[in-house]
Amino acid sequence: MQDYQSQKPIVLDILASHRTMPGNLLPILHGIQDTLGYIPPAAVEDIAKDLSLSKAEVHGVISFYHYFRTTPPGKHTIRICRAESCQAMNSKALEQHAKQTLGIDFHQTTTDEQFSLEAVYCLGNCGCSPSITIDDQVHGRVTPEKFDRLVASCKGNKS
Amino acid sequence: MTRVFVSRDSTALSLGAEQVAQSLQQLADTKGLDIEIVRNGSRGMFWLEPLVEVETSTGRVAYGPVQPEDLATLVEAGFLDGKQHVLSLGNIEEHPFFKYQNRLTFARVGLTDPVNLEDYLAHDGYRGLKNALALQPVDIVKHVTDSGLRGRGGAAFPTGIKWNTVMNAPAEQKYIVCNADEGDSGTFSDRMIMEGDPFVLIEGMTIAGLAVGATQGYIYLRIEYPHAKIALNQAIEAAYQHGYLGENIQGSGKTFHLEVRSGAGAYICGEETSLLESLEGKRGLVRFKPPLPAIVGLFGKPTIVNNVISLASIPVILDKGGEYYRDYGMGRSRGTLPLQLAGNIKHSGLFEAAFGMTLREILYDYGGGSASGRPIRAVQVGGPLGAYLHEGQFDTPLDYEAFAAIACVLGHGGIVVHDDTVNMSEMARYAMEFCVEESCGKCTPCRIGSTRGVEVIDRIVGNEQKQKNTELLRDLCDTMLCGSLCAMGGMTPYPVLSALNHFPEDFGLPTAKA
Numbered sequence: 001m002q003d004y005q006s007q008k009p010i011v012l013d014i015l016a017s018h019r020t021m022p023g024n025l026l027p028i029l030h031g032i033q034d035t036l037g038y039i040p041p042a043a044v045e046d047i048a049k050d051l052s053l054s055k056a057e058v059h060g061v062i063s064f065y066h067y068f069r070t071t072p073p074g075k076h077t078i079r080i081c082r083a084e085s086c087q088a089m090n091s092k093a094l095e096q097h098a099k100q101t102l103g104i105d106f107h108q109t110t111t112d113e114q115f116s117l118e119a120v121y122c123l124g125n126c127g128c129s130p131s132i133t134i135d136d137q138v139h140g141r142v143t144p145e146k147f148d149r150l151v152a153s154c155k156g157n158k159s
Numbered sequence: 160m161t162r163v164f165v166s167r168d169s170t171a172l173s174l175g176a177e178q179v180a181q182s183l184q185q186l187a188d189t190k191g192l193d194i195e196i197v198r199n200g201s202r203g204m205f206w207l208e209p210l211v212e213v214e215t216s217t218g219r220v221a222y223g224p225v226q227p228e229d230l231a232t233l234v235e236a237g238f239l240d241g242k243q244h245v246l247s248l249g250n251i252e253e254h255p256f257f258k259y260q261n262r263l264t265f266a267r268v269g270l271t272d273p274v275n276l277e278d279y280l281a282h283d284g285y286r287g288l289k290n291a292l293a294l295q296p297v298d299i300v301k302h303v304t305d306s307g308l309r310g311r312g313g314a315a316f317p318t319g320i321k322w323n324t325v326m327n328a329p330a331e332q333k334y335i336v337c338n339a340d341e342g343d344s345g346t347f348s349d350r351m352i353m354e355g356d357p358f359v360l361i362e363g364m365t366i367a368g369l370a371v372g373a374t375q376g377y378i379y380l381r382i383e384y385p386h387a388k389i390a391l392n393q394a395i396e397a398a399y400q401h402g403y404l405g406e407n408i409q410g411s412g413k414t415f416h417l418e419v420r421s422g423a424g425a426y427i428c429g430e431e432t433s434l435l436e437s438l439e440g441k442r443g444l445v446r447f448k449p450p451l452p453a454i455v456g457l458f459g460k461p462t463i464v465n466n467v468i469s470l471a472s473i474p475v476i477l478d479k480g481g482e483y484y485r486d487y488g489m490g491r492s493r494g495t496l497p498l499q500l501a502g503n504i505k506h507s508g509l510f511e512a513a514f515g516m517t518l519r520e521i522l523y524d525y526g527g528g529s530a531s532g533r534p535i536r537a538v539q540v541g542g543p544l545g546a547y548l549h550e551g552q553f554d555t556p557l558d559y560e561a562f563a564a565i566a567c568v569l570g571h572g573g574i575v576v577h578d579d580t581v582n583m584s585e586m587a588r589y590a591m592e593f594c595v596e597e598s599c600g601k602c603t604p605c606r607i608g609s610t611r612g613v614e615v616i617d618r619i620v621g622n623e624q625k626q627k628n629t630e631l632l633r634d635l636c637d638t639m640l641c642g643s644l645c646a647m648g649g650m651t652p653y654p655v656l657s658a659l660n661h662f663p664e665d666f667g668l669p670t671a672k673a
Binding site for chain 2 (some may be wrong): 057061065083085122125128133
């Protein structure tokens with residue numbers, strides 16, 4: 001994991017640029033996660049100090065929302081929809097396949113740090129279930145075979 | 160120059176629309192074809208996506224579903240002149256799925272370039288705002304009241320009454336908040352509006368601002384919708400540039416500012432008071448009501464919180480008048496509802512219709528039955544907190560009161576279809592599990608009740624003191640129903656009890672009497 005001292009200036013910059021924004025904590029957390037890939041636990045103190053909140057309050061917000069994470073993600077984040085529409089189109093089998101193929105459970109990252117697996121509850125892509133996202137790309141009608149192709153093409157993409 | 164339309168809607172993209180657009184551009188460059196590719200919204204017929212429409216001298220001609228490898232033969236067949244091809248669909252607006260809709264809110268979705276202001280204006284855009292600028296606030300609210308519009312987010316509260324309350328609340332600052340945290344499985348109408356016609360939402364919110372004297376608006380958008388965020392921000396920027404947002408809107412002296420804020424993956428933030436907490440930068444804990452957000456809302460100020468579809472229905476109401484809108488629908492359910500067909504359904508997509516059509520009509524006449532070809536067994540209407548309907552209830556008209564009469568909800572108009580391979584005890588268990596995952600934790604029935612609910616269902620299915628545990632589950636559902644602070648815990652019993660009542664055999668209990 002990266003040393004927080006090198007990340008600190010980025011966090012302080014994000015704090016400074018949101019100073020006058022009403023209700024700024026979520027936008028700040030998004031800003032940090034968008035830039036660093038996660039919210040370093042050590043950043044909580046700086047955020048709390050800047051917003052005159054307790055560390056517990058900041059931590060409480062981070063842990064309340066499913067989207068925020070406090071550990072670095074793999075190179076690609078795969079989110080599998082677990083909601084009813086996808087279940088009606090056999091998403092459970094897809095979930096099993098994904099966990100088995102990647103060798104990880106939800107909220108885990110592969111040992112080669114290539115993939116993180118997350119559960120998501122509805123991508124609004126229910127018209128072609130089951131759905132997943134890989135990073136910001138949505139994919140519909142995902143069969144186990146299509147899943148394997150998508151994963152393989154991520155591995156091929158070294159950039 | 161021939162205009163070719165390839166959708167930028169998430170669902171179209173998830174089926175390969177981006178590759179189709181890129182390959183078409185490459186093909187045009189190599190072959191020297193004189194085309195302009197317009198990235199429109201989706202017509203809402205997802206089994207035909209990626210859909211490609213070509214503008215010809217005799218109107219638009221559609222082809223679909225198109226894959227990149229089809230493009231060479233399409234060009235060869237002369238699709239740029241609307242010629243026949245195995246993928247030809249003719250004029251998509253004449254397709255039976257499209258033709259019999261009442262497209263009021265979705266009139267432009269799929270037709271126009273979503274982020275092109277000129278295109279919006281050329282298709283009756285901003286006519287509602289123009290009328291609103293010439294009216295007194297009280298007259299704007301009267302149109303909304305006369306329209307009979309009720310909140311399309313699910314609670315179905317009369318929009319005019321909410322606006323009237325905020326209008327009459329004295330304050331130096333008021334807010335318009337758009338609830339764009341559409342988290343129900345089987346719903347995507349908000350997403351389609353925001354991606355396919357973001358200006359209509361911006362216009363609706365601006366009119367709301369004029370009606371109640373609010374100068375600041377926020378769209379609270381779920382993080383799962385990155386494409387909607389891009390489209391909204393592009394449209395907001397164009398609206399600012401052309402004086403439709405900001406200070407002195409169209410020379411009227413009126414002000415309205417608008418900003419998109421991202422949620423962070425919490426279903427509960429679709430509940431209006433949790434949403435306000437989240438917008439204020441806190442955990443999305445439900446607030447006690449009263450006070451209502453209309454009186455004490457965002458940052459303690461009077462606030463309108465409306466769903467995307469409610470606000471996107473405002474421009475047509477102000478353009479054509481409240482009575483025009485009210486003339487669609489039945490009983491106390493007026494106007495139109497964008498129905499969303501999802502799950503195991505052959506023709507999945509969006510169908511905007513006046514209230515009153517039956518569920519059976521939409522499932523079979525337009526939806527074409529299940530995708531698997533097997534019998535449809537259970538249909539969940541209204542999201543994860545909505546009840547499961549069985550075959551015997553399919554003739555219920557889509558109307559708020561008719562659904563309430565059979566202990567069901569219309570909610571946000573999402574329809575999720577399951578065929579006969581579904582196990583309803585698993586769906587009931589999932590409903591409780593979802594509540595465990597998404598409860599804000601503020602009230603005990605929801606926080607603890609859902610965890611106990613999962614355990615009790617496991618015991619019933621595991622044949623452990625079946626009768627006693629079934630009684631216990633009903634008792635628990637009753638506690639959640641009556642004792643929860645908001646709809647999360649209060650409605651989780653709907654899917655659970657409907658599964659238990661209509662499909663007891665899946666719990667290993669005696670079959671229900673027909």
